[in-house]
Amino acid sequence: MSAPEAHKAPETRPAERRVDLGQYGLAAFMIVIGIYTVFDAARLEVGFADPVGPRAFPYLIGTGLVLVGALLVVATARGAQPEPEEGEDVDLSSSADWLTVLKLVAVLLFTVATVNLLGWAISGGLLFAGAAWSLGSRTLVRDVIVGLVLAIGSWYAFYVGLGIPLTPGVLDGIL
Amino acid sequence: MENFELLMGGLESALTPMNLLYAAIGVLLGTFVGVLPGIGPAMAIALLLPVTYRLEPTSAFIMFAGLYYGGMYGGSTTSILLNTPGESASVMTALEGNKMARAGRGAQALATAAVGSFIAGTIGTLLVAFFSPALADVAVDLGAPSYFALMVLALVMTTTVLGTSALRGFAALFLGLTIGLVGLDLNTGQPRLTFGVTQLVDRLDIVVVAVGIFALGEALWVAAHLRRRPAHVTPVGRPWMGRDDWGRSWKPWLRGTAFGFPFGALPAGGAELPTFLSYLTERKLSKRGDFGRGAIEGVAGPEAANNASAAGMFVPMLALGLPVTATASVMLSALQGYGITPGPQLMTDHADLVWTLLASLLIGNTLLLVLNLPLAPLWARLLRIPRPQLYAGILFFACLGAYATNLDPFDIALLLAFGLLGLMMRRFGLPVLPLILGVILGPLMESKLREALTISGGDYVVLLSEPLAVVIYVLIALFILGRPFIVRVRARAERSATVEDEKELVD
Numbered sequence: 016m017s018a019p020e021a022h023k024a025p026e027t028r029p030a031e032r033r034v035d036l037g038q039y040g041l042a043a044f045m046i047v048i049g050i051y052t053v054f055d056a057a058r059l060e061v062g063f064a065d066p067v068g069p070r071a072f073p074y075l076i077g078t079g080l081v082l083v084g085a086l087l088v089v090a091t092a093r094g095a096q097p098e099p100e101e102g103e104d105v106d107l108s109s110s111a112d113w114l115t116v117l118k119l120v121a122v123l124l125f126t127v128a129t130v131n132l133l134g135w136a137i138s139g140g141l142l143f144a145g146a147a148w149s150l151g152s153r154t155l156v157r158d159v160i161v162g163l164v165l166a167i168g169s170w171y172a173f174y175v176g177l178g179i180p181l182t183p184g185v186l187d188g189i190l
Numbered sequence: 191m192e193n194f195e196l197l198m199g200g201l202e203s204a205l206t207p208m209n210l211l212y213a214a215i216g217v218l219l220g221t222f223v224g225v226l227p228g229i230g231p232a233m234a235i236a237l238l239l240p241v242t243y244r245l246e247p248t249s250a251f252i253m254f255a256g257l258y259y260g261g262m263y264g265g266s267t268t269s270i271l272l273n274t275p276g277e278s279a280s281v282m283t284a285l286e287g288n289k290m291a292r293a294g295r296g297a298q299a300l301a302t303a304a305v306g307s308f309i310a311g312t313i314g315t316l317l318v319a320f321f322s323p324a325l326a327d328v329a330v331d332l333g334a335p336s337y338f339a340l341m342v343l344a345l346v347m348t349t350t351v352l353g354t355s356a357l358r359g360f361a362a363l364f365l366g367l368t369i370g371l372v373g374l375d376l377n378t379g380q381p382r383l384t385f386g387v388t389q390l391v392d393r394l395d396i397v398v399v400a401v402g403i404f405a406l407g408e409a410l411w412v413a414a415h416l417r418r419r420p421a422h423v424t425p426v427g428r429p430w431m432g433r434d435d436w437g438r439s440w441k442p443w444l445r446g447t448a449f450g451f452p453f454g455a456l457p458a459g460g461a462e463l464p465t466f467l468s469y470l471t472e473r474k475l476s477k478r479g480d481f482g483r484g485a486i487e488g489v490a491g492p493e494a495a496n497n498a499s500a501a502g503m504f505v506p507m508l509a510l511g512l513p514v515t516a517t518a519s520v521m522l523s524a525l526q527g528y529g530i531t532p533g534p535q536l537m538t539d540h541a542d543l544v545w546t547l548l549a550s551l552l553i554g555n556t557l558l559l560v561l562n563l564p565l566a567p568l569w570a571r572l573l574r575i576p577r578p579q580l581y582a583g584i585l586f587f588a589c590l591g592a593y594a595t596n597l598d599p600f601d602i603a604l605l606l607a608f609g610l611l612g613l614m615m616r617r618f619g620l621p622v623l624p625l626i627l628g629v630i631l632g633p634l635m636e637s638k639l640r641e642a643l644t645i646s647g648g649d650y651v652v653l654l655s656e657p658l659a660v661v662i663y664v665l666i667a668l669f670i671l672g673r674p675f676i677v678r679v680r681a682r683a684e685r686s687a688t689v690e691d692e693k694e695l696v697d
Binding site for chain 2: 038041048049056061065066068069072073076077079080086087090097100104105109111113119120124126127128131139142143144146147148150151158161162165169182
């Protein structure tokens with residue numbers, strides 16, 4: 016997480032004619048997963064009376080991944096550009112802001128680490144406030160309040176409405 | 191007529207005051223979530239699935255039907271009031287709908303979308319009730335080879351029809367198939383691709399995969415490219431239509447329905463093509479020449495096509511157990527949560543549930559019209575929620591949904607992993623649907639293949655032993671050979687549509 020700037024992908028405007036280096040990363044990712052899938056399948060034991068066995072499908076899929084990955088390398092080298100997805104709140108004309116994404120990932124990892132300890136009511140509230148802050152909100156106090164209301168509300172909704180006790184955590188006995 | 195009686199029976203068991211309440215809650219929640227920018231119907235359903243946990247199946251289905259139609263309608267509200275459609279199926283609606291809204295006819299656009307969706311949804315659901323049992327009767331006799339061929343067809347069609355690049359389609363498909371491998375091999379009981387993690391042994395929860403790819407992936411992608419100046423929301427009053435609007439809308443509604451239903455029912459899947467065809471047809475038939483400046487036909491037709499194709503997808507889903515759209519995949523996994531295995535037996539083994547579901551769709555559709563017409567101005571205000579809080583809320587509910595199933599933080603981590611995968615797919619323009627279908631159909635295909643070959647003793651010729659299978663493989667071959675031609679025709683039609691629009695805007 017030290018150098019988010021280094022991750023900044025080159026701009027991918029369809030108008031520009033340049034090789035999208037990020038796509039080599041995607042291709043490598045697919046090839047590695049494909050090889051691992053084949054490797055993982057090779058250690059499976061084949062049962063009797065099972066002519067296909069547990070290996071055939073992973074072999075097929077792994078090979079497919081490697082093949083598509085290789086084709087993607089060729090396509091990238093020949094200048095194929097991705098068409099990044101558009102959307103209501105997506106502005107593709109500016110370059111990507113990976114720092115915000117990293118902040119969000121950190122917030123989510125924090126939730127994973129603390130949800131059993133602090134309980135959903137607190138962790139969920141912090142998740143909301145943290146995510147809003149990462150996305151550029153500067154009304155921290157209000158976000159924390161909204162987050163806690165949402166989290167405690169959903170805790171009671173699940174407990175009373177659906178009979179599912181979400182983890183109470185440190186608030187055990189208080190909620 | 192027997193089907194009609196069964197449907198009435200379903201209506202009877204669905205129409206209790208309590209169930210109507212569930213339907214109303216479903217419609218409101220579905221619209222609420224669907225109207226939020228950046229959330230399509232599939233994502234709305236995936237996010238709201240946890241709400242239906244622990245309800246008895248009938249009530250859950252009813253709520254579900256409400257969520258479904260609510261989510262769909264919410265999506266079209268967004269594309270009419272903000273000129274940036276969130277998904278391919280509403281591109282055509284946005285084209286004329288937003289121009290109507292800007293010309294001060296947003297109320298009529300919303301009304302024709304709502305009534306058109308209602309009519310198309312009702313006709314579509316009745317057609318499903320009529321066709322699925324017949325198809326299921328035929329499908330019961332199909333063996334594993336035919337099923338295998340059907341699934342290959344569904345995968346090939348969705349992978350190559352959608353998106354701009356077949357290569358990217360296949361990349362998404364193979365990633366999905368790999369995800370589908372994770373877990374115990376059902377025949378031999380050996381774990382595959384689990385990395386020694388116990389939580390991965392009993393297969394990935396499709397809801398976590400879907401919410402991760404759709405909701406989290408979208409939120410992270412938006413975070414990387416957040417529009418600093420929020421899109422312009424056109425204010426709107428209560429939807430209504432004048433005599434003239436009704437006169438101009440009813441034919442496009444019916445034509446749109448006729449386009450949408452068959453495409454939804456085919457394994458080609460999706461509403462992209464029928465909405466596009468409907469738009470082109472209405473423009474060609476229009477004598478007023480106000481297309482490109484907000485013609486009501488251009489909203490009525492594609493909206494009806496969209497909803498009819500959404501109903502059509504229930505035919506393969508209920509009769510064959512084959513999901514052909516992202517929404518269907520999510521719904522199928524919800525059915526499995528109730529211990530219901532989709533497939534031709536579904537119609538006989540769980541007939542009461544199927545008819546209740548179909549009846550629920552009719553009820554949900556009706557309630558949608560009753561509730562949403564008066565509430566439209568309120569929904570429009572939702573579009574102004576500040577973006578940081580909006581996407582923080584989406585993350586919050588996505589994590590809640592993933593966590594609530596097993597109360598295991600590992601599921602949130604898994605959600606994050608799939609969210610990052612979803613982010614990557616959006617960055618590289620990989621289509622989402624082939625991946626989701628790969629996750630769902632991969633394991634099914636493997637089990638059908640092994641079933642077929644176990645019976646034949648390992649002879650691969652068995653895959654061609656059923657006439658239907660052979661026909662399907664021929665179709666696939668023809669389709670692949672004809673694809674360059676289809677792509678060219680479509681590109682030309684699309685270009686002419688947008689070019690003329692721009693021309694008319696300049697005038």
